[in-house]
Amino acid sequence: MSDATNASSALLDVRDVSKAFGAVEVLRSVSLQVKRGEVVTVIGPSGSGKTTLLRCVNFLESYDSGSIRIDGREVGYREAGTRQRRSERDLAAMRAETGMVFQSFNLFPHLTAAGNIMLGLTKVRGKSQSEARKAAEHWLGRVGLAHKADSLPAELSGGQQQRVGIARAVAMEPKILLLDEITSALDPELVGEVLAVVRSLAEDGMTMLMVTHEMAFARDASSRIVFMADGGVSAVGPPKEILAAETSNERLRTFLARFRASHF
Amino acid sequence: MGYALNFNLIWRHFDKLWGGLLLSLELAVISIAVGIVIGLVLAVWYVSAGRVVRATIAAYVEFIRNVPLILLVYLVFYGLPTVVDLAYSAPTSFVLTLSVYSGAYLVEVFRSGLEAVPRGQLDAGKAIGLTPWQRLLHVRLPTMLRITLPALSNTFISLFKDTSIASVISVPELTYGAQWINFNTFRIVEVYLVTTAMYLVTGYALLFALRLVERRFRAAR
Amino acid sequence: MLSQILYALPFLAQGFAVTLWVSLLVVVLSLIVGVLLGVGLVYGPAPLRWVVRIFSDTIRGIPILVLMFFVYYGLPATGLHLPSFWAAVLALTLFKTAQVVEYVRGAVASIPKGQSEAAMAIGLTFSQRLTSVIFPQAFRRFLPPWINGVTDAVKGSALVSLLGITDLMQAINQVIGRTYEAMPLYILGALIYFAVNYALSLASRRLERRFAFIRE
Numbered sequence: 002m003s004d005a006t007n008a009s010s011a012l013l014d015v016r017d018v019s020k021a022f023g024a025v026e027v028l029r030s031v032s033l034q035v036k037r038g039e040v041v042t043v044i045g046p047s048g049s050g051k052t053t054l055l056r057c058v059n060f061l062e063s064y065d066s067g068s069i070r071i072d073g074r075e076v077g078y079r080e081a082g083t084r085q086r087r088s089e090r091d092l093a094a095m096r097a098e099t100g101m102v103f104q105s106f107n108l109f110p111h112l113t114a115a116g117n118i119m120l121g122l123t124k125v126r127g128k129s130q131s132e133a134r135k136a137a138e139h140w141l142g143r144v145g146l147a148h149k150a151d152s153l154p155a156e157l158s159g160g161q162q163q164r165v166g167i168a169r170a171v172a173m174e175p176k177i178l179l180l181d182e183i184t185s186a187l188d189p190e191l192v193g194e195v196l197a198v199v200r201s202l203a204e205d206g207m208t209m210l211m212v213t214h215e216m217a218f219a220r221d222a223s224s225r226i227v228f229m230a231d232g233g234v235s236a237v238g239p240p241k242e243i244l245a246a247e248t249s250n251e252r253l254r255t256f257l258a259r260f261r262a263s264h265f
Numbered sequence: 266m267g268y269a270l271n272f273n274l275i276w277r278h279f280d281k282l283w284g285g286l287l288l289s290l291e292l293a294v295i296s297i298a299v300g301i302v303i304g305l306v307l308a309v310w311y312v313s314a315g316r317v318v319r320a321t322i323a324a325y326v327e328f329i330r331n332v333p334l335i336l337l338v339y340l341v342f343y344g345l346p347t348v349v350d351l352a353y354s355a356p357t358s359f360v361l362t363l364s365v366y367s368g369a370y371l372v373e374v375f376r377s378g379l380e381a382v383p384r385g386q387l388d389a390g391k392a393i394g395l396t397p398w399q400r401l402l403h404v405r406l407p408t409m410l411r412i413t414l415p416a417l418s419n420t421f422i423s424l425f426k427d428t429s430i431a432s433v434i435s436v437p438e439l440t441y442g443a444q445w446i447n448f449n450t451f452r453i454v455e456v457y458l459v460t461t462a463m464y465l466v467t468g469y470a471l472l473f474a475l476r477l478v479e480r481r482f483r484a485a486r
Numbered sequence: 487m488l489s490q491i492l493y494a495l496p497f498l499a500q501g502f503a504v505t506l507w508v509s510l511l512v513v514v515l516s517l518i519v520g521v522l523l524g525v526g527l528v529y530g531p532a533p534l535r536w537v538v539r540i541f542s543d544t545i546r547g548i549p550i551l552v553l554m555f556f557v558y559y560g561l562p563a564t565g566l567h568l569p570s571f572w573a574a575v576l577a578l579t580l581f582k583t584a585q586v587v588e589y590v591r592g593a594v595a596s597i598p599k600g601q602s603e604a605a606m607a608i609g610l611t612f613s614q615r616l617t618s619v620i621f622p623q624a625f626r627r628f629l630p631p632w633i634n635g636v637t638d639a640v641k642g643s644a645l646v647s648l649l650g651i652t653d654l655m656q657a658i659n660q661v662i663g664r665t666y667e668a669m670p671l672y673i674l675g676a677l678i679y680f681a682v683n684y685a686l687s688l689a690s691r692r693l694e695r696r697f698a699f700i701r702e
Contacts, residue, residue, distance in 0.1 A: 093614075098609075103604060107600035107601060109623075110623065111622045111626070120605075125610060
């Protein structure tokens, strides 16, 4: 494959990606690399483009210019230079390589917990019902919900629903997992159980790109933290460096100060 | 196609259509007015009454809703005068039918509207010492009317379309006018094109106007 | 009086069969066409969406009676000659189709965007998303209004009597023409329509419960 030859060593390689909604520039020439096994956290004030960036990585959102590659393959468009979208079939196949967990869970309400996980395994991965069921049970066990396999989403708590959401995403064995503010819609007492699952996945070497407001979690679990402001990457570095109160980046300092003021 | 459109004869007899349209509107307006009274009274009675009254009102609503309007129109115009000593004109008979018909639909609308009034409002009414009657008049009904306004508009527009059924007992409304021209001039396509346009324009104009009223109503509160 | 009505019963039963046949045709045909057009209205290309939108808004704005006369008297002018039975079925089907289109649109629109996105994210193609995620959920939203509309189709079928088709309504009028027993026959007719429609609405409530699932 020609586009694999000049790939960088990063699993996810975002280069100069820009996007505007009408006159509003939500992403300004964003570049960002995630290596295999890395956990990269994106933080920043609301409206800074974090979620949009994440949604561009699996092409839930198109972008105007720049390039996003996963494992050397261009996402969404046929070649970096052109704006020619990939075929529907291609896009679906590429999206299957990235797992996504949503803020609002988005479980399929008409399917059981196991059914939610099995859908992609049977329709996309071509597994048989029994193989898929076995895999679903395995992953439900991993998130501590083996006993809820046959429950409908409506019968689960928010934290349980989100754990099924995570299981649904990782069961596809994606190359990279995208986590979009996955604890923001949860009651505070349910946040811990979900983060524990994410932490154990990280320990198993799952590559992750996540947007979160849980600073303590970001500090403990991330290899690197990306600070975004006004649609651009304002600072990148190891957690200690980025979350240090004495950072020289003024925007970051303001963000952290505001954040501390409101959360402590 | 070999059919040349010619509207001249339609314009010559346009008074049949125009007069018909006005009569259609008149029938719809009177019917909804009476229907609102029936609906309100029965809905208020229903929510406060015992089992027998409730069952009776429910029977009326279910019966009317499950029988074709055209049959009700025949029943009232041709059937009823054979058993009771009543004489009425076709338009009166139709208005009577359509009122009872819309009443049945509006009972449902108002009943669910009454039940949608938040408990807290009634409790607040109680707290400031309003009598049950005052709570109904000053708290429950105004709130309910605001909730049900869109459904009322829709009912009115569908009643306006239902007035076309009056043509089966020769009430000279719009559809009857169209049939008259149809049979007397044979400009069939033309007359139905014009009639259809008149129903559409009037219907959508009403819808637009009623939506404006609804918005005004909401804004005023 | 009673003997006259008993004597008329077989004739009324024939009319009733026609009523059921017309209703069934209208319900089935409008379901097929309406679902196709409804899906076209939601997912189709812009020109198709416009055509369906205009079709639906126009048809729903015309009284069914006028639509029926238009089709029956107007079609021959275009060179198409339909027997009155099929002209009536066509008109009623057009009207019902426009309603089905709206039910479909409403049902699909009620599914949150996140459902599509979650389905995309696990790599389902467009058609897989529709068949595995959107339609099963939309179906449950579509069912209640559609079933309510079935009784409308039965009631609406009484209008075919105006084109001289001997359905239940027309049979009743004909028996009255012979016996002059207007009131008993209209009441009998009303009870028959009521029985059918009430049974349908009871059945529909059961069906709704069966397909209900608890929403998040």
